[in-house]
Amino acid sequence: MAKAQSAFVCNDCGADYRKWQGQCSECGQWNTVQEVRLGKPAQTTGGAASFTGYAGGKASEVKLLKDVSLQDLPRFSAGMGEFDRVLGGGFVPGSVVLIGGHPGAGKSTILLQTLCHLAAVKTALYVTGEESLQQVAMRAQRLGLPTDKLNLLSETRVESIVDTAHALQPQLVVVDSIQVVHLDDIASAPGSVSQVRESAAFLTRYAKQSGVVLVLVGHVTKDGSLAGPKVLEHMIDCSIMFEGDHDSRFRTLRGHKNRFGAVNELGVFAMTEQGLKEVSNPSSIFLQRNDQVTSGSAVMVVWEGTRPLLVEIQALVAESHLGNPRRVSVGLDQNRLSMLLAVIHRHGGLMLGDQDVFVNVVGGVKVVETSADLALILALVSSFRDFALPQDLVAFGEVGLAGEIRPVPNGQERLREAAKHGFKRAIVPIGNAPKDPIAGLNIVPVKHLSEALEHL
Numbered sequence: 388m389a390k391a392q393s394a395f396v397c398n399d400c401g402a403d404y405r406k407w408q409g410q411c412s413e414c415g416q417w418n419t420v421q422e423v424r425l426g427k428p429a430q431t432t433g434g435a436a437s438f439t440g441y442a443g444g445k446a447s448e449v450k451l452l453k454d455v456s457l458q459d460l461p462r463f464s465a466g467m468g469e470f471d472r473v474l475g476g477g478f479v480p481g482s483v484v485l486i487g488g489h490p491g492a493g494k495s496t497i498l499l500q501t502l503c504h505l506a507a508v509k510t511a512l513y514v515t516g517e518e519s520l521q522q523v524a525m526r527a528q529r530l531g532l533p534t535d536k537l538n539l540l541s542e543t544r545v546e547s548i549v550d551t552a553h554a555l556q557p558q559l560v561v562v563d564s565i566q567v568v569h570l571d572d573i574a575s576a577p578g579s580v581s582q583v584r585e586s587a588a589f590l591t592r593y594a595k596q597s598g599v600v601l602v603l604v605g606h607v608t609k610d611g612s613l614a615g616p617k618v619l620e621h622m623i624d625c626s627i628m629f630e631g632d633h634d635s636r637f638r639t640l641r642g643h644k645n646r647f648g649a650v651n652e653l654g655v656f657a658m659t660e661q662g663l664k665e666v667s668n669p670s671s672i673f674l675q676r677n678d679q680v681t682s683g684s685a686v687m688v689v690w691e692g693t694r695p696l697l698v699e700i701q702a703l704v705a706e707s708h709l710g711n712p713r714r715v716s717v718g719l720d721q722n723r724l725s726m727l728l729a730v731i732h733r734h735g736g737l738m739l740g741d742q743d744v745f746v747n748v749v750g751g752v753k754v755v756e757t758s759a760d761l762a763l764i765l766a767l768v769s770s771f772r773d774f775a776l777p778q779d780l781v782a783f784g785e786v787g788l789a790g791e792i793r794p795v796p797n798g799q800e801r802l803r804e805a806a807k808h809g810f811k812r813a814i815v816p817i818g819n820a821p822k823d824p825i826a827g828l829n830i831v832p833v834k835h836l837s838e839a840l841e842h843l
Contacts, residue, residue, distance in 0.1 A: 395407050404420060421580045462476050463480075469655060469666065472692070473642045473645075474627075480558070480598045483590075486628075486629065489629070492631055494629055496662050498561050505559060510555065512557040514560065515539065520539050543568050560600070587623070625647065638656045639655055650692075657672075670808060673749060674686065682772075684769070685765045686805075687754075698752050702746050703744070703746075704739060704770040705745075707741055712741060713743045723760070727764055734790030735837065761786055762783060765839070790835050790837065798815065805828065813829070
């Protein structure tokens with residue numbers, strides 16, 4: 388009897404090792420290397436491995452790049468514009484999509500809504516391993532969804548799921564979730580590293596060979612990252628994360644990986660009694676400012692995926708009574724906040740070393756680009772000097788260590804978005820100043836931080 392193969396894999400970076408070790412030598416993380424049982428060795432026939440056709444075709448053949456036809460992979464819409472935006476234009480046949488998020492974020496809700504509407508024109512299969520069929524039917528009835536076309540299956544055995552899919556021949560399959568399904572050849576329990584890895588590989592192989600769109604639902608860990616081995620993200624074509632606080636009715640769907648579209652694309656939804664409703668104009672919900680003008684508030688234009696987004700940033704600077712002043716940042720990189728405070732001290736003439744600094748991006752948006760530097764500095768100066776910035780002022784730009792204001796990509800589109808929402812004045816890098824004026828918008832180009840502070 389052949390001995391089962393095993394390997395030791397790092398959950399964070401996916402590095403393989405021959406034996407267990409406490410620290411991963413590739414990424415430097417501790418206690419992330421776990422044993423992965425690979426099951427029985429692959430059976431070979433005449434020198435050909437049983438995994439032939441993993442990437443799609445059942446027989447390998449060499450083609451010129453110009454001879455590859457793109458007409459064989461027509462996209463089809465998910466029925467929601469914001470969902471299609473994150474996917475890059477819709478579902479691609481043969482692709483594998485992984486959706487993760489905290490419990491209660493709305494993963495099962497948006498997938499059930501999508502499948503119930505797509506089932507009217509396409510054959511769809513919803514596989515639930517965490518809920519009974521009655522629970523799924525109750526949710527669909529509560530949301531008022533059509534229930535006469537969608538096929539449901541309650542199963543956790545991967546082999547049975549694939550056999551049912553072969554018989555039904557669906558065009559879209561949802562597996563909820565990948566942490567509860569299992570393969571018979573793997574001895575470990577469902578949810579373990581080996582089960583998640585091999586189950587995802589088995590389902591991915593089926594999707595590539597049959598041209599079925601496969602959607603996997605994944606859980607997240609306490610720190611918000613996707614549970615399971617890192618190699619799981621390498622197998623799939625598109626990785627999406629549902630984000631949003633439980634006390635907020637808005638949810639954001641952010642793309643982290645997409646082989647068929649833009650990365651870091653953002654879709655915004657509102658959770659209602661009838662399920663998730665798409666928000667076509669996200670800037671309107673992030674700019675719900677009070678009529679009372681207060682200090683420490685500024686509006687910036689960030690670039691999310693393929694569109695601009697207007698977001699309000701708030702700062703509070705108060706005298707510290709501690710030996711080590713606090714630096715708290717929500718929605719922004721805290722290290723970058725510390726760097727910008729040093730730039731303000733050196734090139735802005737303001738000493739904030741003895742002040743507590745609190746920064747928050749309104750609406751729960753996470754800003755990862757450097758275009759928020761200028762708006763953040765303006766909000767900090769506004770709070771420190773206790774004067775309010777004009778309500779119709781918008782700013783964006785990257786601030787360097789020498790105090791220079793550097794241009795950012797897509798400056799023209801950002802300014803047009805600000806003008807569309809009624810802003811009258813914009814402080815931007817001189818490299819982003821448009822050649823032709825924008826109607827209704829007074830643009831103030833600046834080269835250095837000191838110039839930007841003079842215009843306040």
